Amino acid sequence: MPKKKSEESKSNNKGAVRPDGRKVDELRPVKMEVGVIERANGSAYVEFGKTKVVAAVYGPEPMHPRHLADPEKAVLICRYNMLPFSVEDRKKPGPDRRSIEISKVIKDALSTIVALEEFPKCMISVDMVVLQADAGTRVAALTAASLALADAGIPMREMMSAVACGRANGKIVVDLTKEEEDAEDAVDVPVAMSSLTKKIALLQMDGDMTLEEFEEILNKAEEACSKIYDMQREALLNKYEKEGKEVNINDE
Amino acid sequence: MPKKKSEESKSNNKGAVRPDGRKVDELRPVKMEVGVIERANGSAYVEFGKTKVVAAVYGPEPMHPRHLADPEKAVLICRYNMLPFSVEDRKKPGPDRRSIEISKVIKDALSTIVALEEFPKCMISVDMVVLQADAGTRVAALTAASLALADAGIPMREMMSAVACGRANGKIVVDLTKEEEDAEDAVDVPVAMSSLTKKIALLQMDGDMTLEEFEEILNKAEEACSKIYDMQREALLNKYEKEGKEVNINDE
Amino acid sequence: MPKKKSEESKSNNKGAVRPDGRKVDELRPVKMEVGVIERANGSAYVEFGKTKVVAAVYGPEPMHPRHLADPEKAVLICRYNMLPFSVEDRKKPGPDRRSIEISKVIKDALSTIVALEEFPKCMISVDMVVLQADAGTRVAALTAASLALADAGIPMREMMSAVACGRANGKIVVDLTKEEEDAEDAVDVPVAMSSLTKKIALLQMDGDMTLEEFEEILNKAEEACSKIYDMQREALLNKYEKEGKEVNINDE
């Protein structure tokens, strides 16, 4: 497929390590904003390069339908969705098998840090919408979801930051683009890590790698998640400063 | 598409103002009958020319599923459906986006005249089935639904009568046929009007018209609705006379 | 369609009455085993020739969703399903119109012998899965279901045995194969009969036959069902002997 002009010139950029000129452990330009959906209890917008995601949180509120309530803790509901025009070939609206799986692993990851036990019989809903997709949508969505939960004041034991690392064109790199994901030798490892205890809560993988490469990827992911966490803190502080609210990040 | 013999000869009818020989403000032959579905609480059959519709009413009865009940008034449920063989190209059975929209605007219109507040926590269901379609199915369905509600003894503040007016072949006309709807310059404006206060409760539009044309269309629609209302009264009286029941039209 | 080697040689088998060498009233090799699904309350595996079916029973347990409970008796739920790879052309997973009808007639048949009235407000579920299909899947499934219900200790007034009889290649035969079902003159009559009162509780038919042929088919079916019932008893006894449990066949 022919490349767009801008990308062609970038890939001619001599000395550049990656197709878009980044170093192996360099994130794409990241943008984060908290409080973008007024009606929601909490919300966030996250950009990883050309990947753009909005997340919004409702709850805790009484679970409905009621017979699905858990008497011991809140039910966490996560919905990840791509808009039809967020990808090259129009995606039919509504959930598919891929988005059901991604919603599940995001829910599983967040359930390790959200204090669900404080809200028995309740539900907490996290909606994530991908506006534009250029790889890494699930990790951007999880990063945004974590911000939106904090913005909603939902008690969390720590924050969660996520990034995809892997291999492309012979190198172990962080935050792959779609172009890198399409490389012959690509390995894609989305990783989510908690901010305090550094526990991995989301980990998937596509590709073919040795255990040694895996270790290197995990190390790079840890570093990258730390950087992302710093940006998450800043985004939250920005909002609270604007609003003059007290900061409410549970892990500080 | 080649025309049927009968229509060809009609359109040769010299001096005729419209393809089927009608004057601009002339309705197609109308047939109405009340009480056609024995199991229902109320029902009606309406023919506008070749458009044939049956409507039936059940209720008021306790709302189910119960959690959808409204504590302050009855929930009005309207379902408009076309039989697969009511149109040229077989329509797949079941609701589609078009029928969902039509069901909604019919419900919205009827809810302005039915005394829903008298039946909190209840439901009233109106099913409308198009047996044969030659334009104007939603207005025929709404006219039949209004009859069926009266037949069911559901308290209504007034009756509702409906017709489609618009433009075809350069003229403002009432009660368009499919052939007229397919004219190059066609404008289609379905209108429903209440019998006493003459309020418009359904109004949609397809086409391209000036505000002046719109005013003329509304005037013609008002006139046509009055005629249809007279026929509705007659159909109800016919049934009650047969049955020796007392007449129960709330707006008289 | 070209035949497999094994079948070709069989059909060369001189003197053989049917394509696979069986006599007209001969069943295919039958295999039955009880207690094959550990988590279920009762289960059974049945082979009629190359037709292989597993059935499992859960319940009686409180009906859910609760509003569907019957205050006077247990609700019997039957689900017959073919695995996608149980037939020549892959079957899309999930119920279709055929499997919904078969599930219904199996449920209707079993409801004549299961003592549903002993468990008001409860449900009893019977799941049947066809692993490999070579005609007669519904009768094999019903035979397996009856075994699984007995294995689960659900009280039954009698057992039920089922077989398909019919006509193929000019003869009235029992337990048709797919090859026979595809004969030009094929008639297929699945029949289920209760073990004690010899009542017919499932009876369907495809084809074209005289009343006289029908009578002959019913006679052959009765005989075949008796043989199948003997095998069902044996399968149940086998299991109980192994387990040292007391035998619990209600009709003995």
Next chain:
Amino acid sequence: MMSSKLTAEYVRSLIERGKRLDGRKLDEFREIKINYGVSEKAEGSAEVMIGNTRVVAGVKMDIGEPYPDMPNKGVLVTSAEFLAMAAPEFEPGLPGENAIELARVVDRGVRESGAIDLEKLCLVEGEKVWVVFLDIFVLNHDGNLIDAAGIAAIAALLNAKLPKITEDYEIVRDELTDPLPIKDIPIPITIRKYGEHLLLDTTALEEDVLTGKFTVTTKINGNICAMQLSDGMSMTKDEVLQAARMARDAATKIREKLFKDKLKELKKA
């Protein structure tokens, strides 16, 4: 139709004496009326009323591909829906198991009797054949739905004409040509039972009191072409055979009454 226990007992006690609420004999049908052509947009249609039961069936023709194993035959697709308006107990939504069963029993009767000459509906072998969509709707339910649906189905098929087609196999919808080729008139007859009494053409009230049904569809020559026992009824072999004979005889009468001309024509051929 939820009948009171008292009514139920009364209905049963009547049947035991060979009588029915509406004065009919146990094997007597209510009056059957047919309106042909209820939808001019259909290639064929018919409304059938048996007493207050009201069923409408319509035929639409399309051009499609044949089944791979029957490359020279047209395709029949039958569906049925119990409209929510037909009875308070009917729910809107996708056809339930009862509607699916009805559609499949009617379909088998039409198919196995060879009522439609499907070979004449082949346009290009293995590529293009006529597809016959037969859609059945219950408008009012006062019992005996399968028989009403089966009669409406064959009536709609007898009413149907093939639309004209161009050389490129495009359908010209509003120009109809030859009648759909029909070779038999299958009639399903449904038997219900109370004790040892067999009943025909039950009303909704009677069906509420009785359990189970047995449908037998027969052809002009008296052969059986479809059967369905269901809804939780079991019968002895003798009852089954007696019911099959009753069904054949009732079908013969109905055929004579409702489809006399076509019957003559088919018997001649």
Next chain:
Amino acid sequence: MMSSKLTAEYVRSLIERGKRLDGRKLDEFREIKINYGVSEKAEGSAEVMIGNTRVVAGVKMDIGEPYPDMPNKGVLVTSAEFLAMAAPEFEPGLPGENAIELARVVDRGVRESGAIDLEKLCLVEGEKVWVVFLDIFVLNHDGNLIDAAGIAAIAALLNAKLPKITEDYEIVRDELTDPLPIKDIPIPITIRKYGEHLLLDTTALEEDVLTGKFTVTTKINGNICAMQLSDGMSMTKDEVLQAARMARDAATKIREKLFKDKLKELKKA
């Protein structure tokens, strides 16, 4: 948005005096902002904010078959979804009747105004045409969704470019060529009512207090190209005509403000 009875009464009493909670006049719009190109993967996209209401629309182009009765025209397919994130009362799942209504009203405005020159989207008559998928999503609901959606729709269409196609009619997704041919700028304006007072651009809170809505979509020349009265409001003939005039005038102002350049270009042509 469940407002308390007190708030509701206050809002109504304000309206009776020609006033609103946020200080606007009854026929005054909130500020409208447009961000073009929110998704580079779309052939065209736009985000529209009216006050806190936030709607995004995107255009994807595909090659498909024309409708048989319009063999030389491209195809427009419009969908809309009220995302669960947009309001606590929105449920996830298939679009409900309100989202379907919105999509169909916006679609009729675009279609009947001739905004898209569909004839220019024909590639091979009767065989291959451009299909325009117009997808609309409500991200945050603070009232007046149809107007926001309609503006987002036309903005996304104005932002859209046709992708390059090869000689075999394969789409080269990331090489865009000419703009989508646009001939008009339809703007839907929704009127709500309290007593005899007509309001424009209502907030979610106001909509909770008022019943019903009337949408009128007008073209550059002031003609009406779509209307929809719904949600249980009835109006006299005079109110309807007054509302139509209000809608035309408000649309003219919005067009001048948001689409000035395109408007000039179209008026010249």
Next chain:
Amino acid sequence: MMSSKLTAEYVRSLIERGKRLDGRKLDEFREIKINYGVSEKAEGSAEVMIGNTRVVAGVKMDIGEPYPDMPNKGVLVTSAEFLAMAAPEFEPGLPGENAIELARVVDRGVRESGAIDLEKLCLVEGEKVWVVFLDIFVLNHDGNLIDAAGIAAIAALLNAKLPKITEDYEIVRDELTDPLPIKDIPIPITIRKYGEHLLLDTTALEEDVLTGKFTVTTKINGNICAMQLSDGMSMTKDEVLQAARMARDAATKIREKLFKDKLKELKKA
């Protein structure tokens, strides 16, 4: 499987001492049995039992179109269903998120390991390729479903043969030819955790007591080709690496035991 609190505590206390209810070591598998060819109608099939867990997988081959971006490769379509019969807690209906996850994890293992030589399944580049339908059903659930499903999947693929095709690319279903070309034997191994203890091959009872799972699929050469951490478990980096090594070692053993001949053949090549 709802275990009582007492059982739960007992299971946990055992694990803390490195023991299990059924006497196994923490990293010990139950006996694994394979029945090949459970359905002769399938192009390949296998039933796998790990203890009381019972999973069946079947392969059906069809001819279809390749993905546009892989015009010279066959297509793999994997589905999985937890049959309602397999456990009281399983509901009938469409596959839920757990079944979808299982199917996708097994699919990624097969796909990313290159187990199927998809290029050999191309018939006409860009037009006709073999489509491999791999359908997995859980018949009885006694834990460790992903591993059982993954083993059943590769066993069914190893059992599969291509059906004969005519010159016109019509499939002759009952004449099988060459085996499906298989290049690797991916084995998924799922690790569960209690405190710092890592367990393999958990039973349904154990899974009820423990939270979360981590699946690592490895190839013959020990490389990882798929991973999935889920169900609400988090691990340190060291635990993850330890688990990956455990998975590789366990997979090697299982491969040696169950697929010895094929393994030799592949190592030779």
